Structure formats: structure tokens, C-alpha cells
Amino acid sequence: MSLSKQLYIIIAFIFFMIFTGNFIISVKNTKEYLEIESITKAQDTATSLGMGLKSLLKDKQDPEIESIITAISNRGFYKEIRLVDASFTISETQLIRNSVDLDDSLWKISDLTIDNSFGKIEKITSDSELSKELSELENEEIDESQIDIEEDTYSYIPSAEYTNGGKITFNFTAINENGMKVNTSSKLTIQKVIAKATRAVKFYYVPNWFIDMIPIKLEEKSSEISDGWKTTAIIYVSANPGDAYAKLYQQAKSGIIYSILAFLFSMLILFIFVQYLLKPLKRIEKLANSIAVGKFGIIEKLPWTTEIKNVAIAMNDMSSKIEAIINKLNNNLKNSSEKLSVDELCGLSLKQSFETDMKNMFIHKKTGYVFVIKIFDLATYAKSHTNKEVNAFIKEFGSILKNTSIKDKKTIAYRFFGSEFAVIGEGFSYEDSIKFAKSLQESLGKLALEFGKKEIAHIGATPFNPIGTTPEMLQAANEAYQKATLIGANEAYIRDSNDLSRDMESWRDLIFDIIDNSKFNVKYIGDATLLNHSNELVMQEAFTSACDKDGMDIPIGTFVSIAEKYEKIIDLDKKIVSNVINHILENKINHNISINLSLESINNTAFIAWIARTIQNNNKIAKQLVFSITAYAVAKDMDKFKFFADEIHKYGAKIIIKRFESKFIPLDNIKDFNLDYIRLARDYTCNICNDNSKQNFVEAIQELSTLLNIKVFAENVKDEEDLDIIKSFSLYAASR
Structure with missing residues (x-):
């Protein structure tokens, strides 16, 4: 319950207590006063009437006696006036x-x-x-x-x-x-x-419940009429309670009306005051919520109330300190990420960056060529030269790969390990690839003369296959490289688009058949357990597999890529979500299950509406549904992903970014997504026990995620020493 509501309730309760007490006392005093006044008036009337009738009682049949009593009774103040003979x-x-x-x-x-x-x-x-x-x-x-x-x-x-x-x-x-x-x-x-005169007791507009609730008792008063020393008659006067009730009811009604008006006016003043008083608290609440999602501002206009002002100052101080800590962590993460993705000797990106950039090309449906370049017989050269000379040669070789390009085309060079290098030529045509290879051969020829190495390298290239996989393209490039070694020293071999392994039309028919007829399987892999003594299973991943007409497994990357190309991916994602929900319900699963979604699905408003209805219809298991998006998919349209995440959270489901790499998502943007989980790319945790840069990166990402209330998973941890290191950083869970 909000503070404003609590204030309204307590003030209303206090007002009600005060009003009730005053009202009861007021009505009681008025009632007693009216009773005393009516009784006194009845007694006075009896006394004066007795004195007036004394002279007429010599003849008790005198009609004037009744006339006088009736005249007084007609005034309406009396219920009954009765003259009774003493004997x-x-x-x-x-x-x-x-x-x-x-x-x-x-x-x-x-x-x-x-x-x-x-x-x-x-x-x-x-x-x-x-x-x-x-x-x-x-x-x-x-x-x-x-x-x-x-x-x-x-x-x-x-x-x-x-x-x-x-x-x-x-x-x-x-x-x-x-x-x-x-x-x-x-x-x-x-x-x-x-003689007797009686008037009916009428209460006019006084309701019966009021009469029953507040009884007014008026005693009958009397006065003796004497003739000398003898009492000849007694006059009795009874007051009419109707008049007393009318005055009491009017007084009570006026009191209630006044109290209601006073209450409403007081509550209006209280409302204005509370809104003014709580306005700074709302700013503090807004700042606290912003801090919770990683947005660090300050309250510029401090409140005038001392206590609230001190809280606002403390919140400003906390926000500034947390922002400084996160900025420091971001810088540490950035430095660690750079160390993990760049070769220290020649400054080229490492193989993991190559795989990341290949994923990026898949996402954005780019074209181009992949080149594999290997230094010929580096081991023999290293034996006859010093480490410094070998390093200088490799450094110069990497510089040539980095700086060689053709006009208006982007090239990125990588060092995989030792003597093996690669280059991605984005947007390259077959002719562009030939030009690039010739330019590279010329530069390498000069390097051969400089270092006295006649045969320096061979080049193999293959076109980017949008329905293939990164390993498949590397294999094709290596096959081209092998052909280049057969051609001669420092030669290159460029494959053209006719070398693509499958016909797109046949792929289209196959994928449509698989999705339309649900000829795919959903398996549950990657059992992630808590990194504590309980080893409790907390999450599995729903993995989709399908086979071609020959019964061979279709690479999931190829399968998804073709489904996206022919706009069947949304249908596939819907069927997978329904399959997972049925699996949870039928098998009474208690742990979470992550469901991979494509970028096209989360960008589709109709799909978002469908998934919202589906979650609402299965709200009992909503918290077990974790929708998984790859980091490189999020990077393509962060705004759309944030919208999708916000919609999913409305219905109680969760969000995880898998294969997280800082290259795809700037660390400053993590706080904007309101994530539940992050699953690190396996390269960050593989062999982490022997790599300080990886350790620094994982430790920093865990500290940052803790501040943002995000749980971090490690993926595919095989080595026990790696697992021990990960446990020391207090990650949430890891899959083996």
C-alpha cells in the first residue's frame, strides 16, 4: 500500500474517531437538555394552570375548565393535559x-x-x-x-x-x-x-430508526389544586416528545452535514499537501528504479523536508558511486575483451572474432568471400632464425594482410594460430576476389625478397554461402588453399559461386516440407546447474534438429538461414514454443527451459501478440519460459529487442541473451535491456584457468551483472579446473 493511501486512511480514521466522539457527546447533551427543558416547561405549565383553575373548581362541571385546558393543549407543546379530581x-x-x-x-x-x-x-x-x-x-x-x-x-x-x-x-x-x-x-x-386534552404525538420528518436509536423519556408532571387546606384536584401535564425529537434530529443532521463537508474539505487539503509532500519521494522512487535498470541520474531539485532531503542526497551519492563503479567495470571489460579478441603480436583479430563476424554476415545476409592464407613452412624458417626475426616476419606478414584492400570494399584480417591467417572480404564479387588475391601476392612477393624466403604463402578463397555454416566455408576455403599449393609457389585459388554445394530451390522445398509437416525434433540439452553444493538443475535449452531426404542432419545454422530467407521462420518458432509448453505440462517439468527465437520473429508484431496470448493461456508455467536470443541477433536491432523483452516481462516470462560477446553488444547497453540471464560465449570460459585476460573479463562481467540483477551462465564447461575458476567468480550456473 502506498504511503499516500496510508496517510489518507489514518487521517480519515482519526477524523472519524474525533467526529464520532464529539457527535455522541453533542447528541447526548442536546438530548438531556431537551428532556430537562420539556420536563421543566411541563412542570411550570402544570403549576400555572393549577393556579388558574383553582377558582373554577367550586363547580367541577364548569365548561370553562375544559376550554382553558384545551386552549393550552392546542399550542402543541404537550402530549396530554389532564385534570383529575382529588376525590x-x-x-x-x-x-x-x-x-x-x-x-x-x-x-x-x-x-x-x-x-x-x-x-x-x-x-x-x-x-x-x-x-x-x-x-x-x-x-x-x-x-x-x-x-x-x-x-x-x-x-x-x-x-x-x-x-x-x-x-x-x-x-x-x-x-x-x-x-x-x-x-x-x-x-x-x-x-x-x-377534563382532559390529548394530542397525537407526531414526529413529522424524523425517521423511525432515529427515534428507536435515541429514546427520549419525558416524565409526566403534576400540580395539586387546593381549596383551603384540602386538595380538590390534581393537574397532570405530559410534554410532547415530537418537538424534542425534531430539534434533536435537526441538530444531529446539521452536525453530520457539517462534519462531512469539513471532512471532504480536510481531505482535499490533505490530498494537495500529500501530493506536494510525496512529489520528492516519487522523484526518489524514479531514481531508484532507474538505478535498478542501470540508468544513473541525480535529483537536481532537492526537497525542502529535512528527512526526505537527506534521503535524496544519499540517493544522489549512491547513484554517482554506482555509476562510477559500472564505468570502471565497463572499462575493465572493454580492455579484457580487446585482449581476448586481438593477437598481441601482429594486432589482428583472433579466430573467435572471425566466427563472430561470420555470424554478423549471416544475420545481415551479406555477400563476400572468405580467404584462408597460410605461411608456408613457418616451422623450418623459425628453426634457422631467432625469435625476434620470426616475430618481425609474422608481424610484417599480418600488416600486409591488414592493409591490403581494394577500392570501396571492406576487408578484415584475422590470425587463427601460428602460420594460419584468414581474411573476410565483405561484398566481394569473384572479380574483386581475383584483384585482392593479386594485390596480396604482389605485397607478399616483396616480403619474400625482404626476408629471403622464396615461397612465402598460398591463398585459398570461397564465396560466402548464406545457407552454409562457418565450418563449411572454412573447409571450402581450405580445399581451395590445397589446390593453390598444387598450382605453385605463392599461388592463389578462388572458387566461384558455382561451387555451392546445394541448389537453393531444392533447399526451399525441403525446408517447407519439414516446417509445414513438423518433421523436426525438439531435444533438451545443455543442462545448466547451480554453481553451489546443490547442483540443482535450473535450465535446459530446447534444441531443434531436422534431417534431409538422405537422413543426414541439416546444420541448424543452414536450416534457420533458409527458413528466414523464405519467411518460414515465424511458423517454425511458433511450433517450437508450443512443443516446449506441452513438454513442460505433460512431464511436469519444474526447471526453466530456454527457447531460441529468430530476429525475424521478435521483430514481428503478430508473433509478439501470439506469444503473449500463449503465455497468458499458460500463465502457471510462464516463469519457466526463457526466450533466448543470440547476442549477434540482438545487435542487429537493439530497440526491437528491448520492446520484445518488455512485452515478454509483462506476462511473467523471462529473457536470456546467449553467446554473449562484448563485440556485439556494448557493455553500456546491457543495462537498457532489463535482462534476466546472460549466457557467455564458450570462448570466454574455455581454458579460463590458464588465461588471466579471460578471468578478468568473466569477473568483471559478473560484478556488472550483479549490480544490474542479471544472472550469468557459463556454457559448455568441460575442464574441472575451468569450473573451479568459474565457481570462484560466483556465476549463477554452468552447463557441462
């Missing part, structure tokens, strides 16, 4: 009015009774009666005229069944002012609640 009281007037046996005369009742199932009834002593009784106790005379005549009132004490009232029958005796007595009864509906 069930019945007046004499109520009993008389509800009797069907009494007229409108002035009646007085006595002997009031009820059935025991309803409870019991008691007369309430009035204030005037109480005053009269007190006066009698004090023996005071009472002025009857000053005593107001009050009607009697009774207290109904209900049984358990009629606690909340009901229809009660009262029996009594009524006497009017004329002395008429009537035994009668009244049926009264007794209610404890004198």
Missing part, C-alpha cells in the same frame, strides 16, 4: 337534578346511601359547620343570621371494582320546603378525570 365528591344539587321523582322545588336530602358493592358514601363537613362546632366547644354564641346556608357535599369512596368511577345509584330521602318527603334515587356517572 369523588358529590353535591346535593347533583343528586336532586338527576332524580326523576323530584320537581323544581327547593329540596333537602337526608339518609343518603349506596349499595355496598359500589363502596360507601360519607358526608363532608363544610367550613361553616366546622366553625359552628368550634364555637360550641368554646361556648360562644353563634349569630345564625351571619351563617351562609351551604348545600351538603358527600365523599364517595369507591370499592376496588369502581376505583376509576362508573355509573353509581344513590338512594336518599328528599324533603321540600313544604315538608313533603320523597324516597328516591339518582344514577350518576362518576368520573375521576374532570
